[in-house]
Amino acid sequence: MQGQLYDGRVARPWAVEVTIEGGRVIARAVEDAATGVDWPLDEVREISRSDGRYGLSRADEDARLVVDAEAWRALAGRSSEAIARRGRGREWRLVGGLVAAGLTFAAVVFIGVPMAARPLAARTPLALEARFGANMEKQLSVPFRACWDGSDSAALLRDLGQRLGEAANAPFPIRVKAVRAPFVNAFALPGGTILVTSELIQQAHGPDELAAVLAHEIAHVERRHAMQAAWRAMGAGLLLDAVVGGGSGAGQQLIVLAGGFADYRFSRALEAEADDRAIQILQAEGVSTQGMADFFGRMANRGDDPRLRQAAEWFKTHPDTAGRAEKARRAVRPGRPALSDDEWDVLDRVCRVLPPPKPKSRNDVR
Template identity: 30%
Template sequence: MYNFSVRYHDGRLSIAHDATLTLMPDHWLIHYRDPSGELTSVRWTLPGIVTDENFSHLFIFRFGEFPQQTIECKDGNLPESLKKRYPERPFFKRRVTDIFKLNNTTIAGVAFTVLMLIGLGYWFGLPWLAGAVAARFPTSAEIKMGDTMYENMIRAYEVDDQLTAKLNDFTKAIDFKTNYPIRVTVVTENDANAFALPGGNIVVFEGILRKMKTKEELAALLAHEVSHVHYRHSLRNIFRSLGGYLFLSLLLNDINGIVTILADNSNALANLTYSRELETEADTKGMDVLQSNGIRLQGFVDLFALLQSEHGDVGSLKLLSTHPLTEERLRAAEMIVRGQKGVVANRELEKYWQVIAAAEHK
């Protein structure tokens, strides 16, 4: 008997499909009907199949890279059929249920150790895991997630469509050295504020535009925010803040669940701040962007001075973190400005800036 009824997860959607597993000589075939009713087949090669050990009589197998495909089978005949079909390949090792054959003291010790390891992993390993997952998170999923977050958040603001169009023209005149699709939105808020979302959406408050005096200040702000997008700083911060949810979603191999959780918490996540390390990295990348475009780095000095005058010693752009202090970043920028070379006139950028400045000072 080499045909079994299973439940199949494709790793992309959180739903499961009733399917038939056929054990072929050198691979497994999984047949199921997709939501449209079309019969679909999936082929698993034997070397890529991994067995999940568990306490129940539910047999679970995974295949492929993250997010992995999964099948679940309750048929007790499956292990014997696998042994007959593939005698050279052991799919099952010693069952974890053998632990119950130990004495009570040993069981208690094992249980305590497991709980300690889980606790240590949660509190100390999860931040590292969040960063690692963010680095491997599919770019397409990140952009989709960021767009969903943007759609949820932007409802709370009044968008200035005309100024948004002008600012996007300004943005396109700069090569930010990133493959992300950068889209800027201006909202009619008085605060000197801006923030970036995963995948390329940047929201700029009209209040900060109104206080800027040069195109270099605006270029510095955008370069800094784009750097947060480019290095996935927002994504890493969000994963860390939702560590428990992320942990559960990873256990369930549910990438769509991660996207949904993040989208549902969009407004709260907009208030996250960056670490000193990530802010410094964004400053450095942003200055490199301005330097490569021949734009005066004085824009960063003027931007930090503006923030300092608005918020005191601590910069408080929501996603330009409270760390490090604006004073430190101001001094660092001033040192780099002294050695800048290769500044060029950018008439296109100046033209767009004059349009934005004129609109802001009507």
């Protein structure tokens, strides 16, 4: 009998000759003997029925055979009934599939977004992340006043960040800036800017400790953790918005995220990843991780020192400091200091050096 074969590769159907031989349905293209299908009869099922024609296929195959209903029943005999029954079973499976798809969709909204955050972050255009970071920095410049960036100290801080950034594989140039704040903290913003508080620089005993914190933040930049955090926070809102059609969700979420900086933190898994990567970055740069071990260790034992306890904001967002210090200690290899003593003395003053007074404008000279 004649039939048409849609082979799932080319759009136009092949005219085929259909036979049943030895319990198999064989359809061979008239124009091309190499094209065709050869299916066990008991795996064939009916997938459509219209205009006196049947669509037939086999599980998991894209190919579809279209035959005249009457001719097919004559050819297949009683097998055609079993084939139709298998088709109806498939309809029920389709309904079941739709229910499952609904559940999957719900899972994507409520569970899948955190899991999708990493691939989403990796696919976020760099320009978009950079713009996001610039906006965030502008917002942060209100609570955290920048230390003067024209000093030699600021230049040393920038250079140290750049040098460590080169040892990493960050998609953005690393720009380290010092900001005034009475607590120990450092933030990796989206787009490669890293803010370090004046108190953190005060509490760091030497350049290796500061380098350790910078390497950790650079790892956050390199792995685009800020975008992951953003997707995590926005994703569910975006998707729910798309479903219920509110239309305002995404923008709102973005503002909440950028404004609610207190909640700007990475998950434990991301922190552990950043620590591991920081150790690699320091080692690639030839800096000993002893500084990391010392700094984390001191912060972990801060309990007795009320000033440090209050100040160690960074360690609220970075839990298990003792465990992290231990990890750094195990990784210790000899290295050279991240900066010379003289350089450190200069860098250390980064938030104490003030810009020279502005020359009086002409309006003042009368």
